[in-house]
Amino acid sequence: MPDSRICRCSIIPPHIFRNIAEHGDDQQRAQARHMLEESAEVRGERRALSLVSDALALPAGEKRRTIYDAQHTRVLPGKLVRGEGAKPTKDAAVDEAYDGSGATYDFYKSIYKRNSIDGRGLRIDSSVHYGVNFSNAQWNGRQMLYGDGDGKLFNRFTAALDIIGHELTHGVTQYTAALEYRDQSGALNEHFSDVFGILVKQHKLKLTAAKSDWLIGVGLFTKQVHGAAVRSMKAPGTAYDDKVVGKDPQPAHMKNFAKITADNGGVHVNSGIPNHVFYRVATMLGGKAWEVAGQIWYDTLTRRLTRDSNFQACADATYAAAGERYGAGSAPQHAVFDAWKAVGIDISAPIVASGPRLKVAKPTFTMPTAAAEVPMMPEAPARTRAARK
């Protein structure tokens, strides 16, 4: 029979961890997962990670959260302070991490039928009070960790629900497109986290696209910082402008794409471009952003992108995803096309001659006189020939 000692080995044959998955208790499962993921990570084997999640899968529909207190150290996970179903504590960080991971789980489950981060019921572990004055929150590949902030510029990182949704979405990306965290693929990784982070918040607050402020991280800055939030999807580059913190560096258009080496090639900077695309699609379509725009982006992340996808690949994938789900030439597909165009990216292979709601390119010149004088559009003769066949 498996016992906890097995988990101390660095290499465990698959049949044993399957056995643990079926018969082990929660702690044994968690230990097995931890060891296996660690060894898989060390060896750089992403496929091994999905094998781990296969083996340790839970029955569908189970939400399980575990909150730990790192007690101002960097030792993970720390002391267990709240498990699934347990009553609120008096510690705001603990309860925000619990509620926020619950809201994120519920969002993915109810809207996209996704069972937790890995799609297989992974237990969501979070450690709060990580480090001393630690001004960050992170999904470290296995669990969430939240710092308390320095109190000067940053409040605690559990304070905003979209931060929690953002971080947990890094986990979803890890198990799906696995976008490499540098340059354009890294900026997309950031982008998807901002998209689903804000959607978790909009969903929880029942905000339509028109009512949302499209700001990421409202409440994170202290009152000493001159800034509404950390990023703006509506107007990238305008979220903050402060003497100490500096000015929001995000571009909203490809012509301002930042070529830098810091921040893994500006992943938090250039994400402004696709972020603005999503904002445009969502507000063009109106209603609840998680329903159509969010669905297109979810399909794209989970089924159409790979680790090295760039902005162009993402643009083409969202266009294809919109066509697949809502029809070629549909309003959502047009919105996707127009939104990417607005930031300087043209869809590689737009559909030009099908669909009932096709938007036909118009001649760019405007003649005040009769349209009959305008030369025939190029595709017109082709259509005539096709009709004769």
Add this chain to the structure above:
Amino acid sequence: MRVSIERSGGFAGIAVRREVDGASLDELEAATLERLVHDAVSVPQPLPRPMPDAFQYDVNIDGHARTLIETDLPPEWERLIEWVMRRAE
């Protein structure tokens, strides 16, 4: 000895730059800096392995540049970075 650190990334993606020049420190602090640097450069430096929202540290010691990621920081580097970030605040 001159040590500069640029911290980038993190959830907020806000870059912070700090620099300490040993020449402007008192004897005790200069010795501390030197010891921390010595300890840090003596341990094997992990390859920068990008992790979502982990801080990236670009550390420059007397013109010699290194990139480290928060998740993989050896304790010796953690101590040096923490000391410089605080001293230069």
